[in-house]
Each structure stands twice: as structure tokens, then as C-alpha cells.
Amino acid sequence: MDGSECERNQPHDVWFLAGTFGGQVKRACEVPSGRPIAVPVINLVGDSQTCAAFVSSAQGTVFLDGKAVEPETYEGDPIMAQAVQGNPVTGEEGPFTGTGCGLWVQLPPLASGTHSLKVRGRSGDFSIGVDYALTIAASSTQ
Template sequence: MPPRSAIPLLLVLGLFAGCGVARESGPYGVVSSKTAAAAAETIQGRWWTWAASEGESTNPVTDTTGEFCDRNQPDDVWFLAGTFGGTVQRTCRIPAGRPVVFPLVNQVSTEAQCREFMATAKGKATLDGNAATPERMKDDNVAVTGVAGNPLTGEEGTTTSYACGIWVRLQPLKPGRHTLTIRGSSGGFRTGVDYTLIVGTDQHA
């Protein structure tokens, strides 16, 4: 990812602007759903604020093992992070009954930069070998609040930017162990995460 201050990355949502909501599946489906995660109009802003709420050494985006995936998670959804470039493997414990939301590739920037970014943006995700349905979100003006030293905005306080990206929203996963593979790209930027997700408090890594 370009400078860690604002920029494409695959992390783990949004103020919708012309982005359709994909079809629903069953209660544990792997396709996007309007009921699968937090309200669409707040997803991107909430995710960026979540990712900017932790310093660099313990940030879910810079995390190489998954040990920090639970930092600052909200009560109604579970966000997953990508990387600032390259592919990592992570193991993450998730409470049962929590929708899962993440970007395949995303950016906060100007409207013009988002338009250019989305022109070549691509991504895919598979959960236990089944393809998830992505959603393209763009031209969303979002407020991002970060802490001092965070690797996304680099500063404390609130900034307003355009947000865009390709996102996946999953309904709550069945308790147990799951494999989630995420890949995203735009231009020369590439990002990916191979997740082992352990759902339910009685599960062990």
C-alpha cells in the first residue's frame, strides 16, 4: 500500500453511494446480505475508524499473526483487516453470532483518486472453498477518527475523505473452524490474507 497515511489496502465498510446490496443466502451463507452486517450506509466509515483506532505495533492491519484481530471490535459486527501490501496468514477468534465484514481492497482519498483506484480494483474471497459475493462501494464521503500514531491516518482526530473499495459482508458463521482467503488488487498494489477463523468461545487454535 502507498504511504500508510491514506491509501489502498485490503483490510477488513459504509456510506453507500450507488452500490447495490447482493442477494441473501441462508443463515450461514457466504454471499453478501443486507442483513449480514452493520447498516450499509455506515460500513466504510466505521471500518476505517476501527482500523485507525490502534497504534502501529498492535494494529490489525500490520498484524502478521492475527493476535490483534480483536482490538476495538464493535458489538454488532466483526471487522477483519487486510494488509498494507503482500500476503500474510492470520488466526482470529470470533464470537458466535457476529456478522463478519471486510474489504478485498479499499482506499480513502479524493473523489478523483477513488475513481482512478476503482477503475482497476479487483478482488475475491472464499470461505471454506465457497466464493463470497463482493460489493463495490465508492464515492462515499466518510469521517474517519483515529488515535495518535495509527498507521492509517497517522494522526489523532477526525478527518473527512472519500472512501471506496470492494467489500464482503458475511452473515454469522457456524461455530467451529473456518478458512477464509482474501485477495485484492488495484493497479500495481496487491494484498491478501489467509485467515483461520475460530468461531465460538469454546474453540481452540
């Protein structure tokens, strides 16, 4: 995934960037002005025991325009989602519940222009790396 579909299914109050299911990727994404951004550093959907083990070894780094951003730890929050057929979490269509956990970064709205976001995460044998080239749209006047 190259980021060309990063606008799909975005809520109106925050912009979510995707992690990976392992490995390194580079993505380019256009983000509307005025939106805070949330991105997983390393995360998992499982049960409470799996999450406890995952978070205990989770570590990660995030750099926005070369400056370190400290991730926040989420020990395990209940989540409910409506999944489509073939989704990578359950593989099946329909509602599912689970526990979401991991390290996340929340950024305030960024200034218009281009930004570099580098995300690296690891827990046990699982690791991810995402390099985002973000373009923040100029704010529109109304």
C-alpha cells in the same frame, strides 16, 4: 500482524477483519458467535477522484471454506474517524474525513468451529492477500 489483536475496538453488531497495506499475511482470529463479518478485499481512503480511479481497476476474490464469495463494490462513501498518533492513514492524531472505497465482503454469522477465509485483491500496482483461520466461538446459553 498475526490477528492476535483482532478483537480490539470491535462494535457489538458486526465483526471487522483487517486487510493489509500491501503484501501477503496469515492471521488467526477468534470471532464471537452470532456476529456478521465484514472484510475488505481491496480498499482505500482518499478523495473522490482517487477513489474513482482506484475502483475502476479494483478486482478481487474471496473464498470461505473453499467456496467463492462475491465482493461488493463501494464507489466512495464519506467517512469520519478519530485517529491516533502515528496511524497509517494520516500519521496524525485527531479527527479526519475522507472518502472510503473499494471491494468488500459481508458474511452472515458463521457456524461454530473453524473456517478458512482467503482474500486476494488488486487495484493498479497495489495488491493484498490475507489468509484467515477463523474460530467461531460456540454460542453461549443464557
